[in-house]
Amino acid sequence: QILRFDAYFQEDVPLSAEECYRIRQVVIYYFLEDDSMCVVEPVVPNSALPQGKHIRRHRVPKNDRGDPYHWKDLNRGMDIAMYGRTYRIVDCDRFTQVFLESQGIELNPPEKMLSDPYTELRRMPERTYVTPSDFDQLKQFLTYDKQVLRFYATWDDTNNMFGENRSYIIHYYLADGTVEVREVYRPNDGRDPFPVMIRRQRLPKTFVDKKKTFPSCVLEISDQEVLEWYTAKDFAVGKSTTLLGRTFFIYDCDEFTRNFYRDKFGITDFQPVEIKKKPLGKVPQVIPPYNGFGILEDSLQNCFSLSPKPPQKDIIKMLENDHKVLRYQAALVS
Structure with a gap:
């Protein structure tokens, strides 16, 4: 013992x-x-x-x-x-x-x-085990490399002076979740050929609430300032999406995008939306009163063109009434 x-x-x-x-x-x-x-x-x-x-x-x-x-x-x-x-x-x-x-x-x-x-x-502190996330960037890259979702969208700027309804293509890269916006170039449209409107990058959807005095205008956006980024769920045919302050209306997508959304999210409604351009409002033309200079028809041409043309003569009337003179007798009343 x-x-x-x-x-x-x-x-x-x-x-x-x-x-x-x-x-x-x-x-x-x-x-x-x-x-x-x-x-x-x-x-x-x-x-x-x-x-x-x-x-x-x-x-x-x-x-x-x-x-x-x-x-x-x-x-x-x-x-x-x-x-x-x-x-x-x-x-x-x-x-x-x-x-x-x-x-x-x-x-x-x-x-x-x-x-x-x-x-x-x-003594070294014991390592706490953290359950790994199912999301793997390397797996995402190897699975979706070179796979891009393509959406056809428009940006309506007709409410501003000289605004137009311009067409764009939105690319969503499945490999890293980046977004790119390209403008559809049309020959002889009077614009410089700069097709890339938004370069390929991750676009923030929801920001962290910050003080108004925080100088965010001079700082780059990091993960600490963003609560949520744009993903494939945020794009759908027939809906509007705001990217960096500009609202795009998605009216169609390509066949690969339809198959991806059908297999991934079970979405089957991909009916393209017909885009109708707003008719330009016609400005009413106001004719000023006759000022007494020249004949009325000649002065009226100044209201129709910057380079006025002489009024057209009635040739048939001139031929029919050639050498025809009307004579009147009158008495002076004084």
Whole structure:
């Protein structure tokens, strides 16, 4: 039968800038058959300290007269000195507790085992396991590389002066979730050939609420300022989409896009929307009153053109009434 006590002792560490002392935990065994004792330190891997058995099994003297320790001298919460080193007993096992209580010894309450501060400082924190997300950018790239959704859209700017209803093509790249907007170029439309309206990039949909004084106009947009980005779910035929402050109406898409939405989202309604251009309103022409200069027909040509032409003559009337003169007799009334 063996009594087991958990203890520790404090060891000074000279000439060290990181630690002044070291706490070393040991186990004290007391053998009831011959009242012998031994002190063993549990081995800590890679500690670079001499560990294992500190005191071999024998009857350990407790004073200068050579009297050995007895199990009645051991208790929790006490210090014992062995060969010039003081050990602090903090606890014991269940068998030791039952044995001492059966012998009428009142045990002190257990104490907390001290830990070495330098060891705690050097101990690496345990890595917390984070469940990986199902979304994998590499898998997305390998699966959807070179697959692009194409939407046909218009931008109605007829409410502004000299505005037009202009056609665009919206490309959504499935490999990385980027969006590109290209203008449909028509020859001889009077515009410079700059087809790329929005370069290929991730477009923000919802921003983080910021103070109005935050200088967002001079900073680039990062993931910290954006709550939600545009995805394939935000594009649909027959709906309007606002990209960077400009609203595009999607009226059609290509066959690959129809198949993708049918397989991915179960959407089957891809009826193209007929785009009707608004008729230009005709400005009413107001003719100013006759000012008395020249004949009326000649002055009226100034209201129809910047380069007025002389009024057309009635040739048939001239031929029919040639050499015909109307003569009247009159009397002067004065």
